[in-house]
Amino acid sequence: MPSTLRQLLCATLLTGLAAAGLAQAPMPRAAGMYGGYVGLGAGASRYDLRSGSGGFDFDDGGSAIKLYAGAFFHPNLGLELGYLDLGKARRIGGNSSARGLNFSLVGRLPLGTQLDLQGKLGTFYGRTDTRGVGGYGVQLGKGSGFGLSYGAGLRWAFTPQWSAVLQWERQRLHFADRLSDVDAATLGLQYNY
Secondary structure, X not given: OOHHHHHHHHHHHHHHHHHHHHOOOOOOOOOOOOOEEEEEEEEEEEEEEEOOOOOOEEEEOOEEEEEEEEEEEEOOEEEEEEEEEEEEEEEOOEEEEEEEEEEEEEEEEEOOOOXXXXXXXXXXXXXXXXXXXXXXXXXOEEEEEEEEEEEEEXXXXXXXXXXXXXXXXXXXXXXXXXXEEEEEEEEEEEEEO
C-alpha cells in the first residue's frame, strides 16, 4: 500500500478519534448527510485457495485488520471506503498474502434504537503475492485487480458516538494462478459523528 494512502487513512481515523473528545460540541454535518463514521477492526481471514494440477484444496487463513470511513447520504444508505490487510495463508511450498482497498454501498436496517443490521456490496482492488517453492501445483507471483466484495454485519451503538461492529466480508481476488475468495470476520470499534 502506498505510504501516502496509508497516511491519509491513518489521518482520517485519528481525526475521528480526536473528535471523540469534543462530544459536548457536535460536529457540523454537510447538507444531505445523515452521519459519518470511522472505524478500526481486527479478526481472522480465510483463504479459499485451490492448487493447480496437484488437486490439493486449501482453506487457510491468518489475521485481518481493517481501517475504514464512510457516511450515510440517506437514513439507511451510505458509502464506505476501507483498507483491508488479509494477512497470510500457508500453502504447500509457500504462502499467499493479500491486501487492498474496498469501496462499497452500505445499507442498514435498524433492529432497535441501538442495534443495526448492515449489508454491503461493492468492489475491492486487491494486491496479492504468492511466494515459496514451485512444483507443487501452485503458481508463484503477484496479482492485482478489481473484484466483487460483499458482506454483512451487526452494529451496536453503546453510546451516541461509539459503536461495536461485528462484520463478515468476502473479497474476490486475483492471485497469480486464478481468482479466489478470501473471507474476513472482524470485530471493531466505530466512532460516529
